[in-house]
Amino acid sequence: MNIDAVNGFIGSDWVYKENDCWSVFRNASKAVFGVEIHELDIPETSSPAENSNLFESNSHNPEWLYTESPTPGCAVLFKNIRGHPVHIGLYIIDGNVLHCEGGPKRPGRTSYDSLNELKKVYKRIEFYEYLPNNRS
Secondary structure (H helix, E strand, C coil), X not given: CCCHHHHCCCCCECXXXXXXXXXXXXXXXXXXXXXXXXXXXXXXXXXXXHHHHHHHHHHCCCCEEEECCCCXXXXXXXXXXXXXXXXXXXXXXXXXXXXXXXXXXXXXXEEEEEHHHHHHHCCEEEEEEECHHHCC
């Protein structure tokens, strides 16, 4: 694990397909943990229902393994009150998540936040380990 690589992401502005939540998740997975994650074609503006279909269909692939508690390098999937995935982050260590909130109308920045603080904003959170050699 390259914990120093986390600092290179913190404070970077949200940019669609370059530094949105999925891009930060993918790029940080590689930089921090050396794990390459496949690309997803996420529309720049999408509804929670569209995100739900996209994430749900991919999270059921055999390389994604649901886990009850976070482990370093796992995906943190944030869901709205209806259970639709609306955001993703990367669990690093010691209860902290690297993620980039925002969108085209309200761009945000990449931050490194406590999972406990994020639980106050996102009521439903799930964890998935990425195991690329787990394909059937």
